[in-house]
Amino acid sequence: MAAKPKLYYFNGRGRMESVRWLLAAAGVEYEEVLFKTAEDFENLIKGGILMYQQVPMVEMDGMYMVQTRAILKYIAAKYDLYGKDLKERAMIDMYVEGMRDLNDMIMLFPFSLPEEKQKNLNYILGRATQRFFPVYEKALKDHGKNYLVGNQLSWADVQLLEVILMVEELKAGVLCAFPKLQEFKARVIKLPRIQKFLQPGSPRKPPVDDASFEVSRKIYKIDKNFVLKHMS
Ligand code: GTS
Secondary structure (H helix, E strand, O other): OOOOOEEEEEOOOHHHHHHHHHHHHHOOOOEEEEEOOHHHHHHHHHOOOOOOOOOOEEEEOOEEEEOHHHHHHHHHHHOOOOOOOHHHHHHHHHHHHHHHHHHHHHHHHHHEOHHHHHHHHHHHHHHHHHHHHHHHHHHHHHHOOOOOOOOOOOHHHHHHHHHHHHHHHHOOOOOOOOHHHHHHHHHHHOOHHHHHHHOOOOOOOOOOOHHHHHHHHHHOOOOOOOOEOOOO
């Protein structure tokens, strides 16, 4: 039996959370090596297996994979979540890249200057509801199918549910103007593998809070003065 993939990261969402989601949607069990301190991370770097001295890193199929997109693409392709031909893949990529743009803004949001938090939050919510969600709403409405691409679950659907839930954590009810996305969410949440991942006690990580933000700052030695001046 092939060894379970092993995920190396800190004990938080960050860039690894989409990998956790995708493996869960693929029904793949995995182990996590969750480092807690800067020393743990330095030891991993000293081991020489991190191509760019960065995580996420996933040990899988005899590879030490880094770069989040490369990891996600490999998993999507391996577990038939990446379309049936090049055109479907291109569509999945286009959808996913938009979702990642939104996801990245939310990931960086805790770095906002305190006095700019509200402005940045408004910016993210504006982008979600005026730029990104309308695209997925229209796609679902136009083709009338259950999933974004090819009428079967793909990486794009998994990433969409992940980012919808993240935006809802910032503002409940944000889907009120998006009936197709509401239906989509209700449908995908019910898929057994997704349902399992959403249960308490699964490897899914909670939203960032002040304490976990400080832990990650210390692990990566991120300067206190590193703040995001403008979300845009
Ligand atoms: N392009 C890379 C990817 O997408 O995987 C960026 C990886 C990255 O910046 N990782 C951070 C890191 O290792 C950790 S995290 O931001 O994902 O939590 N930082 C340490 C460093 O020296 O860059």
